[in-house]
Amino acid sequence: MSPYGPLGAGFAAxxxxxxxxxxxxxxxxxxxxxxxxxxxxQTNMIIAAALVEGVALFAVVVAxx
Amino acid sequence: xxxxxILKSKIFNKLLICAxxxxxxxxxxxxxxxxxxxxxxxxxxxxxxxxxEHITDKHEWRxxxxxxxxxxxxxxxxxxxxxxxxxxxxxxxxTVYKGKYYNYKLINDKIKVVDQAxxxxxxxxxxxxxxxxxxxxxxxxxxxxxxLFLSASSAYKKRAGKGPKGLQSFLEPVILFIxxxxxxxxxxxxxxxxxxxxxxxxxxxxxxxxxGMIPFFPGGYNLTGNIAVTFTLAFVMFLVVNxxxxxxxxxxxxxxxxWWLFPIMIPVEIVGIFSKPIALMIRLFANMLAGHIVIxxxxxLIFIFNTLWMSPVSVAFAVFIDVIEVLVVFLQAYVFTIxxxxxxxxxxxxxxxxxx
Numbered sequence: 001m002s003p004y005g006p007l008g009a010g011f012a013a014x015x016x017x018x019x020x021x022x023x024x025x026x027x028x029x030x031x032x033x034x035x036x037x038x039x040x041x042q043t044n045m046i047i048a049a050a051l052v053e054g055v056a057l058f059a060v061v062v063a064x065x
Numbered sequence: 066x067x068x069x070x071i072l073k074s075k076i077f078n079k080l081l082i083c084a085x086x087x088x089x090x091x092x093x094x095x096x097x098x099x100x101x102x103x104x105x106x107x108x109x110x111x112x113x114x115x116x117x118e119h120i121t122d123k124h125e126w127r128x129x130x131x132x133x134x135x136x137x138x139x140x141x142x143x144x145x146x147x148x149x150x151x152x153x154x155x156x157x158x159x160t161v162y163k164g165k166y167y168n169y170k171l172i173n174d175k176i177k178v179v180d181q182a183x184x185x186x187x188x189x190x191x192x193x194x195x196x197x198x199x200x201x202x203x204x205x206x207x208x209x210x211x212x213l214f215l216s217a218s219s220a221y222k223k224r225a226g227k228g229p230k231g232l233q234s235f236l237e238p239v240i241l242f243i244x245x246x247x248x249x250x251x252x253x254x255x256x257x258x259x260x261x262x263x264x265x266x267x268x269x270x271x272x273x274x275x276x277g278m279i280p281f282f283p284g285g286y287n288l289t290g291n292i293a294v295t296f297t298l299a300f301v302m303f304l305v306v307n308x309x310x311x312x313x314x315x316x317x318x319x320x321x322x323x324w325w326l327f328p329i330m331i332p333v334e335i336v337g338i339f340s341k342p343i344a345l346m347i348r349l350f351a352n353m354l355a356g357h358i359v360i361x362x363x364x365x366l367i368f369i370f371n372t373l374w375m376s377p378v379s380v381a382f383a384v385f386i387d388v389i390e391v392l393v394v395f396l397q398a399y400v401f402t403i404x405x406x407x408x409x410x411x412x413x414x415x416x417x418x419x420x421x
Contacts, residue, residue: 043246047407050400054344057351 008063016056023048112365116358120287121174123198124152128282137201139176142192143167152195167191199294202286206272214268243267243402251406255413259406262305266298267402270349274394277353278387289397290353292346299346302405307338310412341408345401352397356390 027045031038126135136153145166154162155171161179162169169191170179176193180186213232220233229237248256248263273294276284288294318338321330363383367375 039246043250043403046396046400047403050348050404051344053352054348057347058344060355061347061351 005063009060012056012059012063015059016052019052019056020049023052110365110368110371112362112369115365115368116361118174119361120290120354120357122286122291123174124155124171124176124195126198126201127285130281137196137198139169140194140196141169141176142194143178144190148191198286199288199291202276202284203273203288203294205283206269206276206288210268210272239267240264247399247403247406251403252410253414259305259409262301263402263406266302266405267398270298270401271395271398274353274398277357278390278394287353287357289349290357292350295346295350298349298401299342302345302408303339303342305405306341306408306412309409311415313414314412341404345404349397349401352393356386356393359386360390 023045027041030041034041124139125137127133128135136151136156139148139150139152139155141148141164143166148164148166150162150164154160155169155176158171160170161181167178168181169176170185171177172185176191176195177185178191213236217232217236220230224230224233228234243264244256244260247267248260252259270289273288277287277289278284318334319331321327321334360383363379363386366379367373
């Protein structure tokens with residue numbers, strides 16, 4: 001394992017944190033505006049969060065290998 | 066007046082808990098001091114090694130800790146034929162088992178061909194088809210799933226027209242959730258064909274994730290945190306998506322709209338075919354693996370600091386992460402299913418929607 005691997009994993013975590021934070025924040029805003037659309041917003045939020053997380057996990061796996 | 070009694074008992078309970086931890090702290094390194102043999106060199110605790118040992122597959126089923134184990138059959142395919150024996154022959158650690166064709170030894174939970182003295186030799190090429198802890202656990206969870214669903218479906222036959230009861234009322238909302246919130250919105254009209262697949266994948270991932278969270282008997286294995294298992298699941302999804310892809314799906318890949326985009330878009334779309342299932346594979350694998358490693362690391366803090374004062378902190382954090390992991394267990398099963406449904410939906414979509 002490269003000594004800089006964990007550092008790269010940390011940077012990937014920063015990116016994913018920003019991304020998922022944005023998604024969650026906007027989703028909560030959207031739910032506050034339109035409480036009746038909660039189930040649709042939640043589904044899309046989880047899909048988007050999963051996609052962002054997938055990229056971050058790619059980075060983590062590559063960094064730790 | 067009763068209230069004061071309850072209050073007193075609450076305070077008393079708190080004091081009791083504090084006193085318990087204080088009493089524990091009076092015996093620093095209690096566990097270690099017993100194990101240490103006189104004159105033996107103290108072995109340094111390696112958290113990374115402990116974590117890796119917890120997440121890797123084993124040739125024996127550890128029911129409770131490392132003492133109560135069930136040996137599982139080892140099946141090796143060598144260039145001279147099959148070799149079958151029980152994994153207890155390889156215990157205790159470092160034992161060289163003399164088989165029919167070669168000598169075997171367990172090195173880092175992997176079976177290696179060794180010579181008489183126990184040094185790894187390169188002569189024999191063995192393929193390990195053993196029934197490991199993961200496989201035994203997968204069979205157990207499969208049996209449980211079969212039992213659950215057969216009893217629920219027979220209840221539907223017997224109680225036709227009546228309200229659900231017992232197991233039925235536990236499973237029906239989940240199945241309806243998969244149908245109404247996962248399959249139908251994402252796949253569209255043809256959703257019924259894919260329901261058995263989506264339900265199987267969802268419940269298989271869910272039950273194995275949940276068993277992975279239990280540290281002792283029914284669980285104790287880490288199936289969904291094994292990349293071979295998630296690879297197989299993702300490969301099934303890859304086949305389903307691409308074998309069901311209609312002409313719109315393939316047209317989308319092989320003929321992008323302006324013709325001069327061909328050289329850029331076709332490689333990108335072909336990479337996209339493979340990157341979707343690979344993302345499914347890595348996501349489930351990394352999530353479950355990371356959860357296990359975090360919990361083991363938090364427990365390891367006690368041994369890293371080598372004091373029992375650390376244990377309340379470490380146990381509190383471990384319980385906190387454990388609760389989050391229970392959420393992640395459901396979320397990952399859901400995410401795998403919904404993304405599979407989404408990819409299937411992209412492949413079987415009838416009308417090609419133009420993006421404006």
